[in-house]
Structure formats: C-alpha cells, structure tokens
Amino acid sequence: MKKNVIKTFMFLVLLSFSSLYASVAETTLHEAATKKVETYQAQSFSEMVGGFLSSTGIKAFLSPDPNELSSHGDKMSDFHKSWGRVIMILVAFALFYLAIAKGFEPLLLLPIGFGGLLANIPIAGIAGPDGFLGIMYEMGLANQFFPILIFMGVGAMTDFGPLLSNPKTALLGGAAQFGIFGTLVGAVALAQYTPIFEFTLQQASAISIIGGADGPTSIFIASKLAPELLGAIAVASYSYMAMVPIIQPPIMKALTTDAERKIKMSTLRHVSRLEKLVFPIMVLVLAILVLPDATPLIGAFMFGNFLKESGVVDRLSDTMQNALINIVTIFLGLAVGSKLAADQFLVADTLAILALGVVAFSAGTAAGVIMAKIMNLFPGNKVNPLIGSAGVSAVPMAARVSNKVGMEYDRSNMLLMHAMGPNVAGVIGSAVAAGILLSLFS
Amino acid sequence: MDTNLVVEGLKFMGLGMGAVFLFLTTLIFLMGMMSKIVHKFFPEVQPSTSSSSSNTQSNQKKVAAAITAAIKFHRES
Numbered sequence: 001m002k003k004n005v006i007k008t009f010m011f012l013v014l015l016s017f018s019s020l021y022a023s024v025a026e027t028t029l030h031e032a033a034t035k036k037v038e039t040y041q042a043q044s045f046s047e048m049v050g051g052f053l054s055s056t057g058i059k060a061f062l063s064p065d066p067n068e069l070s071s072h073g074d075k076m077s078d079f080h081k082s083w084g085r086v087i088m089i090l091v092a093f094a095l096f097y098l099a100i101a102k103g104f105e106p107l108l109l110l111p112i113g114f115g116g117l118l119a120n121i122p123i124a125g126i127a128g129p130d131g132f133l134g135i136m137y138e139m140g141l142a143n144q145f146f147p148i149l150i151f152m153g154v155g156a157m158t159d160f161g162p163l164l165s166n167p168k169t170a171l172l173g174g175a176a177q178f179g180i181f182g183t184l185v186g187a188v189a190l191a192q193y194t195p196i197f198e199f200t201l202q203q204a205s206a207i208s209i210i211g212g213a214d215g216p217t218s219i220f221i222a223s224k225l226a227p228e229l230l231g232a233i234a235v236a237s238y239s240y241m242a243m244v245p246i247i248q249p250p251i252m253k254a255l256t257t258d259a260e261r262k263i264k265m266s267t268l269r270h271v272s273r274l275e276k277l278v279f280p281i282m283v284l285v286l287a288i289l290v291l292p293d294a295t296p297l298i299g300a301f302m303f304g305n306f307l308k309e310s311g312v313v314d315r316l317s318d319t320m321q322n323a324l325i326n327i328v329t330i331f332l333g334l335a336v337g338s339k340l341a342a343d344q345f346l347v348a349d350t351l352a353i354l355a356l357g358v359v360a361f362s363a364g365t366a367a368g369v370i371m372a373k374i375m376n377l378f379p380g381n382k383v384n385p386l387i388g389s390a391g392v393s394a395v396p397m398a399a400r401v402s403n404k405v406g407m408e409y410d411r412s413n414m415l416l417m418h419a420m421g422p423n424v425a426g427v428i429g430s431a432v433a434a435g436i437l438l439s440l441f442s
Numbered sequence: 443m444d445t446n447l448v449v450e451g452l453k454f455m456g457l458g459m460g461a462v463f464l465f466l467t468t469l470i471f472l473m474g475m476m477s478k479i480v481h482k483f484f485p486e487v488q489p490s491t492s493s494s495s496s497n498t499q500s501n502q503k504k505v506a507a508a509i510t511a512a513i514k515f516h517r518e519s
Binding site: 163164167168170171173174177178180181182184185187188189191192201204205270271272273274275278279282283286287290291425428429432433436437440 | 446447448450451452454455457458459461462463464465466467468469470472473474476477480481484486
C-alpha cells in the first residue's frame, strides 16, 4: 500500500516536471521561431543567382526598390533613387576635380566629396542612422560639436597682433557682415515674391551666413536653424571660400580708384605679449556681457587662442592646430558629405542657396571695401580700401587676395599683415552675427 | 502669409548690423585702453635680448683679444 502511494507520488512529480519542461521547451521554441525569421533556407542555385542579381547596385540604380526609404525614413521619389544618385556621384567627382586639379580647399572638399559619394550608394545605407556617415553626423554635426572644435583649432592658429596694432581695422570686419544680413533680406524677398521658393526666416538666416565666408559658423548655424539645408549650405560655403581669389578681385577693382589702390599704410607697431594674452579674455568677457548666444563659438575660439598666447602649453596648442583640427576636419567633411544624398541635395532650394551664397559673398566684399573708403573720409591714417575685402572671414585667403591685388598696382606695397587685422576681426564679426541670429530665434 | 517676411528681414538687418558694429566699436575702444594700460604699467622689458647681445659683444671682444694675444705670443716666440 505504502509502495503504491510512493509510486503514484513519484509519478505525479515526474509528470509535473515533464510538463514544466515541456512548457519551457515550448517557449524557447517560440522565441526561436520569432528570432529566426531570416534563417537560411535551402534554395536552388538559380534562385541564389537570381537573389544575388536583384541585390546588385546596377539593379538598384535601374529599377529602385519602391519601398526604399531615405536616411530620414521618408519616402523618396524614383528619380532621387536612380538618376539622382548618379548625378550626385558625378557631383562628387566634380568636387574631386576642383579639389585636386584646381586646389580649391582640398582639405574640406575631398572629405565632403567622398562623403557625398558614399552617401549616394543604394542599399548600403551608409548615411542612414546605422551607417558610419550617419553615426558621424549624429555624433558631431547634429549637435554642433565639430564646428566648435574647428573653432578651437582656428583660434590656436590665429594671431591677433595685426588687429591689436591697428584696432580701427576691426570696423572693416564688421562692415563685411553686411553680406550676411543683406542676403537674409534677399532670401526672404525671394520667398515672399516668388512662388518657387519658400524659405522660412530660419532657413533664410542659415543661408545668409554663407556671406560671413566662415565654414564652421555656417555649419553651426545651419545645423541649428535649418538642418535640412545643411548639405547645400556647407558645400556653397566652402566652395565660395575656395573661390575667394576668383570672386573678390573684380569687385575690389571695380570699387576703388587707381590712387586708392596705391595707398601705403604705416608700418604696424610692435604688440607686446601681455596685450596678446589679455585680448582673448577681453573679447570673451565682452561677448559674455553683450551676447551670450555667441559664446559657444567665441569661447572655443578664444580658448584656442589663449592657450597659444599663454606660451606655456605648447603641446596643447600644437595638438589643436594640427592633430585635433585634422581629425575633426575628416569627420566634419564626411558628415557634411552625408547630407549630399540625392533626395536632400537635388531640390530647387539648392540652386537658390548657391546663387544667394555668391551674392552674399560679393555683398560682404563690397561692403568691406566701401567701409574702408568711408574711413578714409575721416582724418587720421589712411586705409588702403583693398584690405576692406579681407573683412570676410576666410582666413587667411582673403588677406592674401588683398595683398596680391595690392602688389599688382605697386610691387612694394605689402598689405598682407594690414589685411590680417580685418580678416581676424571678420571671424569675430561673423561669430557675433551668428550669435544675434540665434538669439532672435531662441 | 500674415507677416511680411521682407520687413522682418530688414529688422534683422538693422539689429544685426547694429549689434556687430556695437560689439566691434566697443572692442576697438577696449583694445586702445588695454594697450595704454599695458604699456604704462607693464612696459615690455627687453633686457634679455639686449644683455645677451652685449654679452656676446663682450665675449667677441674677449675672443678677439685672446686671438691677438696668441698671435703676438706666437710671433714673439
């Protein structure tokens, strides 16, 4: 009797265990089923070849997948998936040509161009959220981190000596910012009076910053105010910076007389080390008091400059001037390139941005030259109007152009150092202008 | 469109250019003041360069004297 009871008990225990095991097995089996949707299934060889052929780039270009989404997860038109990509790849090649054969800002146009090439590859999704370009974009461009780092490096490379020895040339750097605000008005006028373009004030502001001729500032503002236009704005900004030697001289010559171009400026006084050391702090304090919205840019810029002028941390300033800015340039260029995807770049707005960019740039150049002529109406040391064009902040290219044009008319007239004053003031000026635009939208 | 964008743009321009010039004019004024203060209270002393040059000059004199002495000694002997 007792034996029987034990037997039944054992049997029940066994039964309960087995049922438990069965249920466990069932759930694991179920999980496995949901996980292994994409398990390999035996195919015939012809099916495999067919599958491979349908996953080639040729197929993707010729008859794109109707369900394919852009890197933002939006629907794309068939044109943007097929011929648009081919066109953008050709645009990337054109950028390579400009950079290598013509020497236009190769440090930026090559990474941007190659980023654009990679971003237009179908299927791979390199510019998508999981692709490496998409990761770079999220890492440093969507949050404005890379432009700030570039500013640090530029700060560490900048010498404020020429500006300190002739402070009034800072006005030229201010006048050149007219390029920004004049274009802002032009862009909103286009939006208001033409049916084709519909720029919001934010987008117009982001576009107009191209007139500051300052790549990092343009990217900083564009990614804050109008990230959808970032690719076109960055490309326009850097291409025009590269084309400074072509765009500026005709404007400079048109606005000046022969006598003005031959004005010799008095030699620059010596600037003491302490002055150079106090200057970055002074600018930063002024920015803190007047325009805190500009302090991310000015703060990073002055940090780099302060470390350089301190003279005690050569290792750090050396890293900023070389290793850091080089690494960030690679990332920045590729991340900007990721915005050259066909669905974002091949739109009517891009043409308007390219056109407005060159207007902005020319207006800035002209305003700087005219400001120099106005300054000459007042008593005091005369200013050669050719350095006015250096008020756009493309450092040091714009200053070199001033020097070159000056030398065309008088071999002995060295304007380079004089032009560096407005040039670095232009960097401060466009950072201030950027801060104002940000403050207006915050 | 209820707001005239062009008017808004012109307002932006007025404020923006005004602020840029205000900032830079203040900066010019501060730069002038700062330079004056620095030159008045912390004039850049350049004794290191002048002393080193005078040192080298006297060194050169000493070397020249030593050479002439050596030549004289050589001729006499």
